[in-house]
Amino acid sequence: MKKNKVLLIGYSNISRKRFINVFKKLKIKYEIASLSKKYTIEGNKIDYNNYLDALRKSKATIAYISLPNSLHYYWAKKALNFNYHVIVDKPVSHNFSRTESLLKLSIKKNKLLSEAIFFNYHEQFKKALNLTKDIFKVKANFIIPYPKKNSLLLSRKFNGGVLMDMGPYIASLHRLLINDNLIIKDNLIKKTLSIKKNSKNLPISIKFNLDFKNIKYEGLFEFGNNYVNNLKIFTKKKIIELNRIFSPPSDENLFVRISYKNNLKILKINKDDCFENYFKEILKNIKLNNFTFYVSSILADNRFKKFLFNQ
Numbered sequence: 001m002k003k004n005k006v007l008l009i010g011y012s013n014i015s016r017k018r019f020i021n022v023f024k025k026l027k028i029k030y031e032i033a034s035l036s037k038k039y040t041i042e043g044n045k046i047d048y049n050n051y052l053d054a055l056r057k058s059k060a061t062i063a064y065i066s067l068p069n070s071l072h073y074y075w076a077k078k079a080l081n082f083n084y085h086v087i088v089d090k091p092v093s094h095n096f097s098r099t100e101s102l103l104k105l106s107i108k109k110n111k112l113l114s115e116a117i118f119f120n121y122h123e124q125f126k127k128a129l130n131l132t133k134d135i136f137k138v139k140a141n142f143i144i145p146y147p148k149k150n151s152l153l154l155s156r157k158f159n160g161g162v163l164m165d166m167g168p169y170i171a172s173l174h175r176l177l178i179n180d181n182l183i184i185k186d187n188l189i190k191k192t193l194s195i196k197k198n199s200k201n202l203p204i205s206i207k208f209n210l211d212f213k214n215i216k217y218e219g220l221f222e223f224g225n226n227y228v229n230n231l232k233i234f235t236k237k238k239i240i241e242l243n244r245i246f247s248p249p250s251d252e253n254l255f256v257r258i259s260y261k262n263n264l265k266i267l268k269i270n271k272d273d274c275f276e277n278y279f280k281e282i283l284k285n286i287k288l289n290n291f292t293f294y295v296s297s298i299l300a301d302n303r304f305k306k307f308l309f310n311q
Contacts, residue, residue, distance in 0.1 A: 003029075003061075004028060004060075004061045004286060005028065005029040005030065005031070005058075005059060005060040005062070006028055006029070006030040006031070006062045006063075007030070007031050007033065007054055007055070007058045007060035007062065007063045007064070007084070008030055008031065008032045008033065008066060009033050009051050009055075009064065009065050009066065009075055009079070010033070010034065010065065010067040010071075011032055011034040011036070011037050011044075011066070012066040012089070015066045018250070018275055019064065019275065020044060022273065022276045022279055025276065026280070026283075028283075030060075031047040031048070031054070031058055031060060032045065032046050033047065033048035033049070033050070033051050033058075034046050034048075034049065035049060035050075035051070051075060051078075052078070055078055055079055055082045055084070056082070060084065061085060061286070062086070062087065062282075062286070063075075063079035063084035063085070063087070064086075064116075065086065065088045065089060067089070068152050068155070068158035068159070069089075069091060069094065069152075069158055069159035069164045069165075070094070070157065070158045070159040071158075072088050072089065072091065072092060072094075073092070073093035073098045073099075073102065076088045076092065076093075076102055076113070077101075077102060077105065080102065080105045080106055080109055080111055080113065081105070083111065085111050085113075085282075085286055086106070086111065086113050086114070087112075087114045087116050087282065088113070088114070088115055088116060090115055090116060090117055090165075091164055091168050092113075092115045092298060092302070094159050094164065096302050096303070096306040099298060099302045100299075100302075103295055103299065106291070106295070107295065110289070110291075111291070112282065112285065112286055112291045112294055113291070113294060113295070113298065114282060114294045115168065115294075115297070115298050116278070117168055117169070117172050118275050118277070118278035119169070119245060119247065119248060119274055120172070120176055120274070121274040121277035121281070122248040122254075122272050122274035122277070123270065123272040124242055124245075124248060124254045124256055124269040125242065125245070125248075125274075127256055127267060127269060128231075128233060128242055129176075131238070131240055131256075132233055132235055132240060133235060134235050134236045134237075135177060135215060135233055135235055136215055136216065136234055136235065137215065137217075137218075137233075137234035138173065138178065138215070138216070138217045138218075138231070138232070138233055138234070139217075139219065139231070139232045139234070140169070140170070140218075140219040140220075140230070140231045140245070141219060141220050141221070141228045141229070141231075142166055142219075142220075142221045142222075142228065142229050142246050143221070143222050143223075143224075143227060143228040144222075144225075144227055145223075145225070145226070145227060146204075146223050146224040147223055153223065154198070154200070154202060154223075156200055156201075156202055160202060161202040161203040161204065162203050162206055162221055162222055162223055163195070163203045163206065163309060166206070166221040166246075167221075167305050167309065168301060168305075169221070169246050170206070170208075170221060170304075170305075170308070171300075171301035171302070171304040171308075172297075172301050173217075173219075174217060174300075174301075174304050175297065175301055175304070177233065178212070178215055178217055179215075187212045187213045187214075188210065188211070189211040189212065189213060190209070190210070190211040191208075191209075191210055191211075192209040192210075193206075193207070193208045193308065194206070194207040194208070195309075196222075204222060204223045205220075205221070205222035205223070206219075206220070206221045206222065207219070207220045207221075207222075208308065210308075229244055229245060229246055230242060230243045230244075230245060231245040238258055238259060238260050239257075239258070239259040240256060240257070240258055241257040241258075241259070242254075242256055242257075248274055250271065250273035250274070250275070250276070251271060252271060253268055253269060253270055253271055254268075254269040255267065255269060256269060
């Protein structure tokens with residue numbers, strides 16, 4: 001089998017701080033295509049200053065699209081048409097129909113297409129899953145201070161806003177903890193959704209309460225307040241709480257809190273790199289030519305977003 005090499009389309013902060021370190025650790029060769037950077041930055045060579053030229057000339061097997069949201073669909077489609085396996089920063093695209101068209105193309109080309117959601121590959125999430133049985137409620141909160149005016153998170157041109165940035169987390173939690181095969185409308189008893197927008201008509205806050213027949217799902221995801229990043233899973237006998245759930249650091253120990261009636265148990269989770277774990281699985285499934293999981297995950301998440309946000 002041809003050894004995998006990554007073509008990084010875009011030189012985002014997360015690619016510099018996290019992805020490249022993992023590529024180096026796993027001894028994966030990589031190339032960088034960037035329009036905004038030239039020559040080298042932080043010791044990394046910029047191989048291409050044109051994305052199309054990069055896709056045409058690179059000998060990489062995997063294209064990693066790490067660009068502003070509005071560019072994900074266009075360049076993911078280009079990469080698939082050039083016969084790359086494709087990983088895309090969340091969200092894959094800004095609506096269901098475009099996401100569905102990318103999935104159809106990936107199936108036609110027999111190439112992997114993955115939305116880069118990897119918080120659940122951290123050991124803390126795996127540990128929590130092993131402790132859960134008879135879940136009756138899931139409560140998630142992800143709140144960040146209001147972004148700077150020039151941040152992509154607040155750009156209408158580049159499809160910023162809380163819906164694009166945090167919506168994939170809301171959808172993936174539904175798949176991971178509630179039921180990825182759930183026929184949502186048939187099992188939904190009550191739906192409450194509140195979306196607040198800023199002066200540019202960009203969503204900056206999402207609050208929701210969903211009552212299904214056997215489980216409740218609620219959350220608050222927003223820009224503009226003190227930092228909160230946690231998940232609570234309620235079962236019949238205990239409450240499991242995780243912090244830093246959506247952005248677990250790779251260089252710190254984390255803790256899972258388990259409450260039993262009047263007792264509290266704290267589990268220490270050793271340092272773990274969720275992106276490394278995710279990328280190792282990507283490499284394994286490319287070797288096995290096994291892409292079904294990624295298709296079903298993207299479909300489930302984007303169907304849920306379409307249901308909840310009409311997106």
